[in-house]
Amino acid sequence: xxxxxxxxxxxxxxxxxxxxxxxxxxxxxxxxxxxxxxxxxxxxxxxxxxxxxxxxxxxxxxxxxxxxxxxxxxxxxxxxxxxxxxxxxxxxxxxxxxxxxxxxxxxxxxxxxxxxxxxxxxxxxxxxxxxxxxxxxxxxxxxxxxxxxxxxxxxxxxxxxxxxxxxxxxxxxxxxxxxxxxxxxxxxxxxxxxxxxxxxxxxxxxxxxxxxxxxxxxxxxxxxxxxxxxxxxxxxxxxxxxxxxxxxxxxxxxxxxxxxxxxxxxxxxxxxxxxxxxxxxxxxxxxxxxxxxxxxxxxxxxxxxxxxxxxxxxxxxxxxxxxxxxxxxxxxxxxxxxxxxxxxxxxxxxxxxxxxxxxxxxxxxxxxxxxxxxxxxxxxxxxxxxxxxxxxxxxxxxxxxxxxxxxxxxxxxxxxxxxxxxxxxxxxxxxxxxxxxxxxxxxxxxxxxxxxxxxxxxxxxxxxxxxxxxxxxxxxxxxxxxxxxxx
Numbered sequence: 001x002x003x004x005x006x007x008x009x010x011x012x013x014x015x016x017x018x019x020x021x022x023x024x025x026x027x028x029x030x031x032x033x034x035x036x037x038x039x040x041x042x043x044x045x046x047x048x049x050x051x052x053x054x055x056x057x058x059x060x061x062x063x064x065x066x067x068x069x070x071x072x073x074x075x076x077x078x079x080x081x082x083x084x085x086x087x088x089x090x091x092x093x094x095x096x097x098x099x100x101x102x103x104x105x106x107x108x109x110x111x112x113x114x115x116x117x118x119x120x121x122x123x124x125x126x127x128x129x130x131x132x133x134x135x136x137x138x139x140x141x142x143x144x145x146x147x148x149x150x151x152x153x154x155x156x157x158x159x160x161x162x163x164x165x166x167x168x169x170x171x172x173x174x175x176x177x178x179x180x181x182x183x184x185x186x187x188x189x190x191x192x193x194x195x196x197x198x199x200x201x202x203x204x205x206x207x208x209x210x211x212x213x214x215x216x217x218x219x220x221x222x223x224x225x226x227x228x229x230x231x232x233x234x235x236x237x238x239x240x241x242x243x244x245x246x247x248x249x250x251x252x253x254x255x256x257x258x259x260x261x262x263x264x265x266x267x268x269x270x271x272x273x274x275x276x277x278x279x280x281x282x283x284x285x286x287x288x289x290x291x292x293x294x295x296x297x298x299x300x301x302x303x304x305x306x307x308x309x310x311x312x313x314x315x316x317x318x319x320x321x322x323x324x325x326x327x328x329x330x331x332x333x334x335x336x337x338x339x340x341x342x343x344x345x346x347x348x349x350x351x352x353x354x355x356x357x358x359x360x361x362x363x364x365x366x367x368x369x370x371x372x373x374x375x376x377x378x379x380x381x382x383x384x385x386x387x388x389x390x391x392x393x394x395x396x397x398x399x400x401x402x403x404x405x406x407x408x409x410x411x412x413x414x415x416x417x418x419x420x421x422x423x424x425x426x427x428x429x430x431x432x433x434x435x436x437x438x439x440x441x442x443x444x445x446x447x448x449x450x451x452x453x454x455x456x457x458x459x460x461x462x463x464x465x466x467x468x469x470x471x472x473x474x475x476x477x478x479x480x481x482x483x484x485x486x487x
Contacts, residue, residue, distance in 0.1 A: 046175060048111045056099075057124060059216050061131055062215040063088045064085070067208065069349070070208055072140075072141075072269075072272045073272065074272060085133075093125055097121050100120045107120055113172065119175040136195075139268045140192065143261055147261065153185040160181050218355050229381045229382070236370070244324060245382075252332050256339075257294065258291055259340065260339070263287075263340055270284065279406060284404060285408040291339065299332070300424060301428060301450055304429050305428065305437075306325050306326050309322075309325060309443070324382055342354055348403055348404070350403070353399055368387060397409050420454050423457050424451075
């Protein structure tokens with residue numbers, strides 16, 4: 001049976017990254033269509049409701065992380081773990097269902113959606129059944145399958161939502177469409193789980209709880225950390241400041257795709273190897289070497305033409321987001337380096353360390369964010385976020401350096417990526433200073449040139465990248481086809 005050590009870390013990361021970019025394209029198209037069809041009130045109401053659902057599912061998310069950790073270990077009681085997953089999910093669904101009924105009046109007034117209580121329960125049911133099952137697929141090391149099933153869910157979601165909205169259901173159609181696509185995707189996940197549940201023993205539940213008592217708070221802390229900036233700007237400044245921040249953040253999100261794809265494979269792989277007493281340093285070092293491969297050139301690209309990127313994509317009213325874009329692009333470099341370290345710490349069964357690091361960084365982000373935002377405006381919260389994420393990296397790196405001394409925290413490949421990005425920066429600056437870029441397709445051409453310069457240079461100077469590419473292709477049918485064609 002497949003486990004996290006029987007699949008290729010590089011291959012699964014590539015498949016998952018391609019899926020991430022595909023989902024991003026679908027999601028962006030859906031955002032444009034529904035924002036125009038529903039208007040700010042209906043569209044905003046749906047995302048307010050969905051934000052509440054995502055906050056409410058943190059317990060199941062954290063429990064799912066514990067399932068993922070224990071499932072990936074050698075000689076894991078897999079059937080009991082799946083049973084423990086379903087029991088917790090059903091219990092949490094019952095609790096949140098009651099909460100939704102009791103808070104029905106508040107849900108309607110907060111979201112502006114008359115159907116909010118029913119939509120809350122339906123969405124909660126879909127999300128809490130999907131996410132823990134997805135973690136089990138990742139525990140087997142099948143990040144590519146996990147991401148492509150999620151992409152399949154996105155492909156189902158858009159037409160279902162569009163049909164229901166056109167039928168007159170409005171924002172409720174978006175919720176029902178998402179829930180329906182999620183339920184329809186569950187059989188595909190279960191195909192890769194292939195484990196029948198059974199009633200868990202006390203020992204199994206105890207083992208799960210020993211991890212979940214930290215992974216559940218980590219999930220809540222992580223969600224609070226991710227959304228703190230936008231909430232603070234909306235509270236201290238104005239909705240317009242929050243809007244500019246959100247625009248800048250969305251432009252930098254592709255920087256995280258490689259890291260997120262690798263991260264889901266890394267934790268399961270580290271967990272499996274560590275439980276067997278084997279060394280995990282090489283896998284962690286390889287992940288650190290390539291997790292910022294998109295984030296680094298995005299930062300230099302943002303420095304080269306910040307206002308041009310923001311204004312061309314979103315309009316002149318968002319010009320003030322240019323400085324935020326540069327800051328958030330820098331933050332993403334720190335984030336893509338700290339993310340794998342967090343997964344490695346969780347994989348060696350130290351979720352308590354991640355809890356303490358998350359609590360410290362969130363506290364620093366809150367205090368520094370409030371002070372700097374009051375003093376300098378929106379850019380202050382970005383500076384606070386950079387400082388907090390840098391602290392997360394430093395603390396995590398110290399733990400990994402102590403627990404896994406064989407890990408290379410600053411691989412040569414990172415420096416090669418910086419060198420390639422600097423050359424790309426010089427080329428892009430020369431272009432935008434000599435050529436008028438005032439249309440979206442002009443900007444797309446400049447970005448394409450920059451990407452070509454960066455990737456070509458990096459392949460030329462990085463032997464490790466060339467070896468990694470060959471390793472990924474060697475195990476693929478694509479390479480077999482290429483070899484046969486060449487022969």
